Amino acid sequence: MDNKNKGLNPETPTKIAVIGLGYVGLPLARLFSTKFPTVGFDMNPHRVAALNGGHDATLEVEDHLLREAMEQHGFRCTCDLEEIRDCNFYVVAVPTPVDADNHPDLQPLISASRTVGQVIGKGDIVVYESTVYPGVTEEECVPVVEQVSGLKCNQDFFAGYSPERINPGDKLHTVEKIKKVTSGSTPETAEKVDAVYRAVIQAGTHLASSIRVAEASKIIENSQRDVNIAFMNELAKIFNAMGIDTQEVIDAAATKWNFIRMKPGLVGGHCISVDPYYLIQKAQVYGVLPRIMFSARRLNDGMGNYVANQVIKHMNLKGVMVKDARILLLGITFKENCPDIRNTKVVDIFSTLREFTPHITVCDPWANAESVKKAYGIDLVKEVPEEKYDAVVLCVAHDAFSALDLKALVKEPGVIYDVKSILPREMVDGRL
DSSP, rough: OOOOGTTTOOOOOOOOEEEOOTHHHHHHHHHHHHSEEEEESOOHHHHHHHHTOOTTTTTOOOOOHHHHHHHHHHHESOOOOGGTTTTTTEEEEEOOOTTTOOBOOOOOHHHHHHHHHHHHOTEEEEEESOOOOHHHIIIIHHHHHHHHHHHTTTTBBBBEOOOOOTTTTOSSSSGGGSEEEEESHHHHHHHHHHHHHHOOOOEEEEEEEEEHHHHHHHHHHHHHHHHHHHHHHHHHHHHHHTTTOHHHHEEEEESTOOOOOOOOOOOOOOTTTHHHHHHHHEEEEEEOOHHHHHHHHHHHHTHHHHHHHHHHHHHHHTOOOOOTOOOOEEOOOTTTTTTOOOOOOOOHHHHHTTTTOOOOEEEESSSSSHHHHHHHHHHHHOOOOOSSSEEEEEOOGGGGGOOHHHHHEEEEEEEEEEOOOSGGGGGGGGEE
């Protein structure tokens, strides 16, 4: 057999290594292991040890599924490069954050590409899942793999791109139930990549014509949601100023068949609040100023501060002293029923209110207290303390909060503000 093309030879068994075992990589690696020999690789030894012990702290993969993958399918996790050297299908699933100035930070991808370059062999395939602007895979990542490995892409090894579609905390739309976009650096590679994903994705795949098309498709998914939510947030600001309930307006408008029903809210997390900046940055390189996307980002980034000021406004209207008030924030994760605190905008609510009072309690049964303290310097409690507050802000719609009697938590007169607009209108003083 020609060793140069072993990765594309249909007779060569596919052995997969997933680089990065976070919210994206672990569920994908677990799924791949049901059909292919699979090894998970991560640089964090504590993360690897916990996973090999059968527990996923992100809660994306249930413990029994993780143990089943290990016991029945031979799945394992490692920090040792030598344990992935004999793989021939490498999947990179590392974060793509932005820096303090909202410029794309490609360092995790570059580092992962160096890792792949140390172990990739002739005929092997490397597929990127991280969200990027068009061109990153072939212009930024592949050259690093070439430099470290001494091999040439499309001659010695091959590349692909299949954008992640993980929705943290969603137990209905899991990775195998979401259609997957695939692509490859050559037509033969594209078919191979598509076949590997098609073997495990129940919802099927969509083979894009090029890697750049696949990269672009991912980034507009989240940019579209960002723009739509920004529109709803702008409407909420307008209607709040007019004294009109935004949710009642949405309910009325939604009676038309072609109205797209969305809600205003905080836009945090690793996708919608970050990904648009990648396309915004790249567009300007080509001389295009993406005004709508940029305005949407600016508006959504300011919603935490807006909510805090709305709480202060309602406190003033009810004669509640804001200075030194006791305030309870319910939830700090970026979305409900999920421990993910990345880019949560609840922190902005906290920071604005903190200018007026040091007596702010943040309660979240899902978030990890140590992680919150390390990331944001905020002390977290897991259960609501037995005391009364001058204001209670429902920031995140965790199921655990549905049983709370918020009125019993508020002094008289006190304020209840519903960021998620899930409580009955008559029991809250304000909501988005």
